[in-house]
Amino acid sequence: MTAQETKPGIRLDTAEHAVERRPAGELVFDVQDLSVYYGEFRAVREISMSIAQNQITALIGPSGCGKTTMLRCFNRMNDLIETARVEGKILYHGVDLYEKSVDPVEVRRRIGMVFQKPNPFPKSIYDNVAFGPKIAGFKGNMDDLVEQSLQKAALWDEVKSRLKESATGLSGGQQQRLCIARCVAVEPDVILMDEPCSALDPIATGKVEDLMQDIKDEYTIVIVTHNMQQAARVSDMTAFFTAEVNEEQDRRTGVLVEYDKTERIFTNPTDERTENYVTGRFG
Amino acid sequence: MAIAARGPSTADVVRQHLQGRRIDYKGALFQAAILVALLLSLVILFVLISQVVRGGIEVFQERGFDFLRGRLTVVSASIAGVGQGIAGSLLLMAFVVLAAFPAGIGAAVYLQEYAPDTKLNRFVNVNIRNLAGVPSIVYGILGLVIFVQVLGPLTGGKTVMAGGLTLAVLVLPIVILTTMEALRAVPGSIREAGFGVGATRWEVIRSHVLPAAAPGILTGTVLSISRAIGETAPLLLVGATTGLLATGGSGFFESLRGGYTALPVIVYRWTSLPNEDFRALTSAAIIVLLLLTLSTNAIAIILRNRYERKW
Numbered sequence: 001m002t003a004q005e006t007k008p009g010i011r012l013d014t015a016e017h018a019v020e021r022r023p024a025g026e027l028v029f030d031v032q033d034l035s036v037y038y039g040e041f042r043a044v045r046e047i048s049m050s051i052a053q054n055q056i057t058a059l060i061g062p063s064g065c066g067k068t069t070m071l072r073c074f075n076r077m078n079d080l081i082e083t084a085r086v087e088g089k090i091l092y093h094g095v096d097l098y099e100k101s102v103d104p105v106e107v108r109r110r111i112g113m114v115f116q117k118p119n120p121f122p123k124s125i126y127d128n129v130a131f132g133p134k135i136a137g138f139k140g141n142m143d144d145l146v147e148q149s150l151q152k153a154a155l156w157d158e159v160k161s162r163l164k165e166s167a168t169g170l171s172g173g174q175q176q177r178l179c180i181a182r183c184v185a186v187e188p189d190v191i192l193m194d195e196p197c198s199a200l201d202p203i204a205t206g207k208v209e210d211l212m213q214d215i216k217d218e219y220t221i222v223i224v225t226h227n228m229q230q231a232a233r234v235s236d237m238t239a240f241f242t243a244e245v246n247e248e249q250d251r252r253t254g255v256l257v258e259y260d261k262t263e264r265i266f267t268n269p270t271d272e273r274t275e276n277y278v279t280g281r282f283g
Numbered sequence: 284m285a286i287a288a289r290g291p292s293t294a295d296v297v298r299q300h301l302q303g304r305r306i307d308y309k310g311a312l313f314q315a316a317i318l319v320a321l322l323l324s325l326v327i328l329f330v331l332i333s334q335v336v337r338g339g340i341e342v343f344q345e346r347g348f349d350f351l352r353g354r355l356t357v358v359s360a361s362i363a364g365v366g367q368g369i370a371g372s373l374l375l376m377a378f379v380v381l382a383a384f385p386a387g388i389g390a391a392v393y394l395q396e397y398a399p400d401t402k403l404n405r406f407v408n409v410n411i412r413n414l415a416g417v418p419s420i421v422y423g424i425l426g427l428v429i430f431v432q433v434l435g436p437l438t439g440g441k442t443v444m445a446g447g448l449t450l451a452v453l454v455l456p457i458v459i460l461t462t463m464e465a466l467r468a469v470p471g472s473i474r475e476a477g478f479g480v481g482a483t484r485w486e487v488i489r490s491h492v493l494p495a496a497a498p499g500i501l502t503g504t505v506l507s508i509s510r511a512i513g514e515t516a517p518l519l520l521v522g523a524t525t526g527l528l529a530t531g532g533s534g535f536f537e538s539l540r541g542g543y544t545a546l547p548v549i550v551y552r553w554t555s556l557p558n559e560d561f562r563a564l565t566s567a568a569i570i571v572l573l574l575l576t577l578s579t580n581a582i583a584i585i586l587r588n589r590y591e592r593k594w
C-alpha cells in the first residue's frame with residue numbers, strides 16, 4: 001500500500017498476480033486496494049489501477065469476475081445495493097469518492113453510466129433524453145440538446161419523427177442507444193459503459209464505437225465488454241480480470257490479472273491467464 | 284413418376300407426427316373446474332342483485348328521484364328517503380380521500396423507498412399487514428375512544444368528522460399496502476437509470492417511480508374508498524345513528540362537526556324495522572349504495588387504463 005505513486009511505469013504488485021502498467025497522461029481515477037463485498041461475500045479483491053483522462057479503458061474477463069461490480073464503484077452506484085460494501089479508495093481527480101463528505105448525486109452527475117441491460121424510462125423518447133439535463137438545471141435550447149445527443153448515439157435518424165412516442169416501443173438495440181444518448185445529454189466528465197453493444201447489430205455497434213472515438217477528446221470512457229475485437233479496436237488501455245477460487249467461502253472472487261496498453265494485452269501479455277483468455281483458450 | 288411411387292413423402296410423415304396429439308385430460312378437467320367456480324360466483328351475484336332490484340325497483344318507479352332526496356325517518360315510509368345517507372356517505376368519502384390517501388401514500392413511499400431494511404422497519408411492515416386484517420368493529424372502538432372522546436373538543440363528539448377520520452384510519456393499512464405493492468412492482472432498473480443521470484432520490488421517486496406506480500396506486504386507493512363506503516359497524520359506534528346532517532344555515536365547516544348518517548347505516552336501520560313498508564325502501568337504498576360503489580370502482584378502472592404504462 002505504501003508504493004502508491006502516480007508515476008508511470010511498470011509495477012509488479014506485491015501479490016503474485018496483477019501485472020500493472022500505469023497509463024500515461026492525467027489521471028481521472030486512481031483505484032487503490034479496492035475490495036467490494038456483497039454481505040459477507042467478497043466479489044472483487046484488492047484492485048489497484050488508474051485510469052487516464054480522454055482515454056478509453058476496457059475491462060475484460062470471464063462472466064462473474066466482477067467487471068460490473070467494479071464499474072459500479074466508479075459512480076457509487078453500488079450505494080444502491082444495501083448489502084454492498086466497499087473497502088479501499090477510488091481517487092477521482094485526487095478526491096476519494098468514498099469520503100464521507102462526498103455526495104453520490106454529485107458524483108453521478110459527473111460520472112454517467114450506460115447499463116448492461118437497456119433501461120429507458122417508461123416515458124417518451126424526448127423525455128428520456130431531456131430528464132438528466134432538466135434536473136441538472138440546463139438553461140439552453142432543450143430541443144437542440146436532445147437532437148445532438150440522439151445524433152451522437154447514432155439514433156436520431158431512426159427516431160426523429162417519433163420523439164413523443166414511448167421509449168419502451170423501441171427495439172432493444174434502439175433502447176440501448178437511447179440510454180447512451182441519455183447519458184451524453186448530461187455532458188458528464190466520465191462515461192461508464194457496461195457492455196453497451198451486447199444487444200446491438202454490427203452496424204449499430206460500429207456507430208457506437210465511432211461515437212466513442214469521436215467523443216474521446218471530451219470524455220473519459222470506461223467500457224466493459226465481452227467482445228475481444230471491440231476491446232482491441234476501441235480501447236487504449238485494457239484491464240483483464242478473472243475469478244479466482246476463494247478458499248474460505250467456496251466462491252470465486254474477482255481479481256485484476258493484468259492491466260496494460262491494449263496493444264500489449266492482445267499481442268504480448270505478461271500473464272499466461274491473459275494470453276489464454278484473449279486467444280480464446282480460457283476454460 | 285419415380286418419386287410418387289416411393290411411399291409417403293416427408294411432409295406426410297411430419298404431418299402425422301404433428302397431428303398425433305393426445306387429449307390433455309388433466310388440463311380439460313382443470314378448465315372445467317375453474318369454469319364451474321366462475322359460474323357459481325356469477326350465479327350467486329346475479330341472484331343477490333336481482334333480489335335486491337326486484338324488491339327496490341318499485342320505489343324508484345313510484346317516487347323516482349324523490350327517494351334520493353327523501354327524509355331520514357323510520358316512521359313514515361312514504362316520505363322516507365336516502366338523501367341524508369348519500370350526503371353523509373359522500374362526506375365520509377371526502378374525509379377518506381383527504382386524510383387516508385396522503386398519509387397512506389406517504390407512509391408507503393417512506394417504507395418502500397427510503398426506510399433501510401432494519402428489524403424495526405420489518406416489524407412495522409408486518410404490523411401494517413396485520414392491521415389490514417383487523418375486524419372493522421375494532422376500528423370503531425378505536426374511533427370512539429380517540430376521535431369521539433379524546434379529540435372530542437376538536438371533532439365535536441359523534442360527528443361526521445369523527446366518522447370520517449375513523450374510516451380513514453380503517454382503510455389506511457390497505458392504502459399503504461396496495462401503494463407499497465405498486466411501488467415494489469416498479470423495476471429497479473428504472474430507479475438505477477434515474478440515479479445514473481444524477482437524480483436525487485426524491486427526483487427519481489417523483490419523476491419515475493410514482494408515475495410508473497400510479498395506475499396501481501390509483502386502483503388500490505379507489506378500491507379502498509369502496510370498502511369505506513360499505514362499512515357499517517364502526518360507524519354505528521362513532522355516531523352515524525345519532526342524527527341529522529346539519530343542512531343550510533350553519534356553514535360547511537360547522538356541519539362537519541354535526542350529526543350524520545351514511546347509506547349502509549340507513550340500510551341497517553331500515554332492515555331492523557318491523558314495518559313491511561320499509562322492506563322495499565331497504566332494497567332501494569341498497570341499490571343506491573351499490574351504484575355508488577360501482578361508480579367508484581368504475582373511476583378506478585378508468586384511471587388505471589388512462590395511466591397504464593408498460594416497461
Ligand SMILES: Nc1ncnc2c1ncn2[C@@H]1O[C@H](COP(=O)(O)OP(=O)(O)OP(=O)(O)O)[C@@H](O)[C@H]1O
Nearest residue numbers: 038043062063064065066067068069070081083254
Ligand atoms: N447485487 C448483488 N448481490 C450479491 N452478489 C452479487 C450482486 N451483484 C453481483 N454479485 C456477485 O458478484 C460477482 C461479480 O458479479 P458482476 O456482476 O460484477 O460480474 P460481471 O463480471 O459483470 O459478469 P458478466 O460478464 O456476466 O456481466 C458474481 O459472483 C455475482 O454473483
Ligand SMILES: [Mg+2]
Nearest residue numbers: 067068116194
Ligand atoms: Mg456484468
